[in-house]
Amino acid sequence: MSDKKYSKKHEWVSLEGDVATVGITKHASEMLGDVVFVELPDKGKNVEKEGQAGVVESTKAASDVYTPVTGEITETNQSIVDDPAAVNKDPEGASWFFKVKIKNKSELDELMNKADYEKFAKENSN
Amino acid sequence: MGTQKTALYDYHKSLGAKFVPFAGYEMPVQYSSGIVEEHKVTRSNAGLFDVSHMGQLLIEGNENLATELEKIIPTDLKKIKLNQSKYSFLMNEQGGIYDDLIITKVEKGFIIILNAACKNNDFKIIKNALGSKFQLTLCKNLSLVALQGPKSSEILEKTINGISSLKFMNGNKFSYNDKDIYITRSGYTGEDGFEISIPNQLVEDFAKKLIVQGVKPIGLGARDTLRLEAGLCLYGHDINESTSPIEANLKWAISKRRREEGGFVGYNKIKSDMNGSLARLRVGVNPEGKIIAREGVKIFSKDNEEIGLVTSGTFGPSVNRSIAMGYVKLNFSKPGTKVLLEVRGKKYEANISELPFYKKNYVR
Numbered sequence A: 001m002s003d004k005k006y007s008k009k010h011e012w013v014s015l016e017g018d019v020a021t022v023g024i025t026k027h028a029s030e031m032l033g034d035v036v037f038v039e040l041p042d043k044g045k046n047v048e049k050e051g052q053a054g055v056v057e058s059t060k061a062a063s064d065v066y067t068p069v070t071g072e073i074t075e076t077n078q079s080i081v082d083d084p085a086a087v088n089k090d091p092e093g094a095s096w097f098f099k100v101k102i103k104n105k106s107e108l109d110e111l112m113n114k115a116d117y118e119k120f121a122k123e124n125s126n
Numbered sequence B: 001m002g003t004q005k006t007a008l009y010d011y012h013k014s015l016g017a018k019f020v021p022f023a024g025y026e027m028p029v030q031y032s033s034g035i036v037e038e039h040k041v042t043r044s045n046a047g048l049f050d051v052s053h054m055g056q057l058l059i060e061g062n063e064n065l066a067t068e069l070e071k072i073i074p075t076d077l078k079k080i081k082l083n084q085s086k087y088s089f090l091m092n093e094q095g096g097i098y099d100d101l102i103i104t105k106v107e108k109g110f111i112i113i114l115n116a117a118c119k120n121n122d123f124k125i126i127k128n129a130l131g132s133k134f135q136l137t138l139c140k141n142l143s144l145v146a147l148q149g150p151k152s153s154e155i156l157e158k159t160i161n162g163i164s165s166l167k168f169m170n171g172n173k174f175s176y177n178d179k180d181i182y183i184t185r186s187g188y189t190g191e192d193g194f195e196i197s198i199p200n201q202l203v204e205d206f207a208k209k210l211i212v213q214g215v216k217p218i219g220l221g222a223r224d225t226l227r228l229e230a231g232l233c234l235y236g237h238d239i240n241e242s243t244s245p246i247e248a249n250l251k252w253a254i255s256k257r258r259r260e261e262g263g264f265v266g267y268n269k270i271k272s273d274m275n276g277s278l279a280r281l282r283v284g285v286n287p288e289g290k291i292i293a294r295e296g297v298k299i300f301s302k303d304n305e306e307i308g309l310v311t312s313g314t315f316g317p318s319v320n321r322s323i324a325m326g327y328v329k330l331n332f333s334k335p336g337t338k339v340l341l342e343v344r345g346k347k348y349e350a351n352i353s354e355l356p357f358y359k360k361n362y363v364r
Helices: A026-032 A078-082 A105-110 A114-123 B009-014 B035-044 B063-069 B119-130 B152-159 B200-211 B220-229 B256-261 B267-277
Strands: A011-016 A019-024 A035-039 A052-058 A062-066 A071-076 A098-102 B018-022 B025-030 B047-050 B055-060 B085-091 B097-105 B109-114 B135-138 B142-148 B171-176 B179-184 B193-199 B280-287 B298-301 B306-316 B321-329 B338-343 B346-353
Touching: A011 A105, A019 A026, A026 A114, A035 A078, A035 B306, B009 B200, B025 B220, B035 B047, B035 B220, B047 B200, B055 B063, B055 B119, B063 B109, B063 B119, B085 B119, B097 B119, B109 B119, B119 B135, B142 B152, B142 B200, B152 B193, B152 B200, B193 B200, B220 B306, B220 B321, B280 B306, B280 B338, B321 B346
Parallel strands: none
Antiparallel strands: A011 A019, A019 A098, A035 A052, A052 A062, A071 A098, B018 B025, B047 B142, B055 B109, B055 B135, B085 B097, B097 B109, B142 B193, B171 B179, B179 B193, B280 B321, B280 B346, B298 B306, B298 B338, B306 B321, B338 B346
């Protein structure tokens, strides 16, 4: 598995072969607060980079989840739909959101590495 | 006008508060443990809320004051006992609600607790109604904190001797560091608890005394989930200038004598609502799944007729499910009625429910 890449919309991507696993970052989960509802895209759906691909709601508000890559949804994580609070516990591990069979690997080059993302998140957290 | 801060602002900061602007004040929305944890600790132990942004209006006067106030406040102010509190409201001529409030009879006259966003307008309305016969003071030298939860009485008794004998919706004067403070047994969480009016210069010291005893500070986020579980209205959302108290299912708050006699602003609407022209009612709404139905979500009948609107909705940490309240046409207001909620373009099944979602434990 490759290193994670991060988007400005606070999603992470991890690529294995041509399948990208996508979730929300730890920083995003902390900003959201207690997650109480998750909606994921349907399997087989084609999604566009930076297009809306899910919803995550905390006690405070609803937020859209975007996909940082283009492709077809091959799998979604039902466990976070059944137990939304799991998103706060392990956002960058077991609580991934969906997998995308990607079309264009170069899309990942436009994303940030961990150090750059952390800097970005810190600057944009207020 | 810049954003205002309460006397506890620096203390909140030291406790790890995240702030949001609310009604012109920088208020803590949550602390480090998060809304769900703060909610649960209030239900199981005790939580401390800074509500100093709310208006504390002292009106000084005698029996004439009760007579004059009854013209704008639909509760029985002639029968109210010394130190007794009543939930009531200020209304416009159309029977809409300008604000909801708690009015308490005190030795000097009445103390009215007002919503932060409405307090300056309320002051004008009350001042206009009373003229110059009575002294009105919005007490900026006083803070207001709420201690809420099943352990509140036991904990507060250690600092303020005698408070455990107060009954729900009753208050009294107590002493703290040789200064007068006023405490009522009341709140906005569905739990037993107290609201403490205390001079600004003493409030931090007082708050610290409670925090060292294990009381957790609670932000506006959990205050909202707690009040919603308890079925209590949030002004500006569940009630406003175009909802009448009868539509809002708050008929209980209008004293029987006042309902029959009238003689207050907005009575015509109350009377017609009670005499068969009521068209909609505030109800609880229980979504069947996990979907959260927030303010503005449309409510439909099973036959897809639009029948109402959600005014508040969230996840209820103690009932462990999605909860909401809103207004529906009267013939769909019976608990158990199946309805549909439109969220992000999709319809979800829900049931009309009784309020509150969470049963209270008040000390009467």
